[in-house]
Amino acid sequence: MTSPLPEAPQGPLPAIAISVEKLSAAYGGRTVLDEVTLQIPRGTSFALLGPNGAGKTTLLNILSTLRRPDGGSASVAGADVVRQQTLARRSLGVVFQDSSLDDRLSAWENLEFHGLVYGMAPKLRRERSAAVLALVELEDWRDDIVRSFSGGMRRRLEIARALLHEPQILFLDEPTVGLDAQTRLRIWRYLDEMRRERQLTVLTTTHYIEEVESADTVCIIDHGRIIAEGSPEVLKSRHGSRWLHVVPRDQAALDAIRAQRPDAQLLGQHGLALPADDGAMTDAFLTAFRDRLTEVRFQDPTLESVFLSLTGRQLRDRADGDRDAERAAGRRGGRR
Ligand SMILES: Nc1ncnc2c1ncn2[C@@H]1O[C@H](COP(=O)(O)OP(=O)(O)OP(=O)(O)O)[C@@H](O)[C@H]1O
Numbered sequence: 457m458t459s460p461l462p463e464a465p466q467g468p469l470p471a472i473a474i475s476v477e478k479l480s481a482a483y484g485g486r487t488v489l490d491e492v493t494l495q496i497p498r499g500t501s502f503a504l505l506g507p508n509g510a511g512k513t514t515l516l517n518i519l520s521t522l523r524r525p526d527g528g529s530a531s532v533a534g535a536d537v538v539r540q541q542t543l544a545r546r547s548l549g550v551v552f553q554d555s556s557l558d559d560r561l562s563a564w565e566n567l568e569f570h571g572l573v574y575g576m577a578p579k580l581r582r583e584r585s586a587a588v589l590a591l592v593e594l595e596d597w598r599d600d601i602v603r604s605f606s607g608g609m610r611r612r613l614e615i616a617r618a619l620l621h622e623p624q625i626l627f628l629d630e631p632t633v634g635l636d637a638q639t640r641l642r643i644w645r646y647l648d649e650m651r652r653e654r655q656l657t658v659l660t661t662t663h664y665i666e667e668v669e670s671a672d673t674v675c676i677i678d679h680g681r682i683i684a685e686g687s688p689e690v691l692k693s694r695h696g697s698r699w700l701h702v703v704p705r706d707q708a709a710l711d712a713i714r715a716q717r718p719d720a721q722l723l724g725q726h727g728l729a730l731p732a733d734d735g736a737m738t739d740a741f742l743t744a745f746r747d748r749l750t751e752v753r754f755q756d757p758t759l760e761s762v763f764l765s766l767t768g769r770q771l772r773d774r775a776d777g778d779r780d781a782e783r784a785a786g787r788r789g790g791r792r
């Protein structure tokens with residue numbers, strides 16, 4: 457058994473929870489993190505957005521002391537992630553992208569084991585285990601073997617486990633993929649509450665754009681480099697595009713618009729979306745086609761459009777996650 461981890465340092469907590477300075481990482485000579493620099497204030501939520509392979513998990517692995525950086529430095533809650541690993545780990549709760557539960561143990565035993573590793577006293581361990589199981593609504597399954605859990609149930613248990621030792625900082629690598637919308641919402645509400653009440657700092661990677669919308673800061677990473685950082689509002693106003701959504705009256709109108717505006721994109725079966733950042737061009741279009749449209753609506757910039765305009769790519773197809781959620785929900789429903 458690992459010896460108990462030391463207590464968190466006494467005295468006021470640092471105002472900066474996570475500090476990353478010119479951090480680099482490479483695999484076989486290929487750079488996957490390229491001088492990443494970040495400062496994350498305590499008690500804030502920070503979302504890391506990037507396409508597959510951007511380097512998000514590599515960054516989280518370095519911050520959680522699982523991988524050494526190849527250049528630069530980083531600290532969490534004031535502890536250097538290379539020189540003060542044990543201290544750094546004490547302040548962190550981590551939900552990994554891939555499940556790290558012990559399949560052969562029950563939900564309760566998984567929590568017990570984690571509490572033991574963190575040197576928690578038996579009474580506190582029991583109290584906290586019950587509290588976090590209730591949070592993710594797994595009380596009825598506390599003695600069930602994890603192997604029998606659905607993907608969504610496993611995710612909920614992992615989040616519970618990460619919160620067991622009351623960390624100052626929580627890392628969540630794609631934590632809600634495969635969860636139904638209701639569970640996602642409940643988890644984010646609770647995390648927000650913890651953030652406000654206990655100044656928990658939350659660093660998350662997610663492909664669910666609506667989860668990123670509520671983050672204090674969004675950081676877009678591509679090919680191991682930070683390409684934009686700011687509040688969702690700032691990013692949208694700087695990099696987002698405004699679109700005009702229209703529904704042409706008939707096929708002839710649709711064809712005529714597409715002939716005149718090759719930049720128009722099909723929207724569903726009958727609609728078209730046109731870039732609308734150029735006001736004069738949009739006015740000219742509306743004057744010419746107003747009588748041949750049945751619907752006209754402006755779409756303000758979204759984070760999807762920010763992501764697209766900065767990376768030239770769309771976020772991973774989210775249908776997979778939603779299908780997982782349906783499967784998980786079906787299995788849960790079957791057991792209740
Ligand atoms: N152990 C490894 N050995 C070799 N290459 C690796 C290893 N781990 C990651 N990589 C590579 O490093 C790059 C960044 O990977 P990483 O897992 O950090 O990306 P990510 O942004 O988390 O992607 P995803 O959204 O798919 O989870 C990828 O090109 C990946 O193939």
Ligand SMILES: [Mg+2]
Nearest residue numbers: 512513553629
């Ligand atoms: Mg990843």
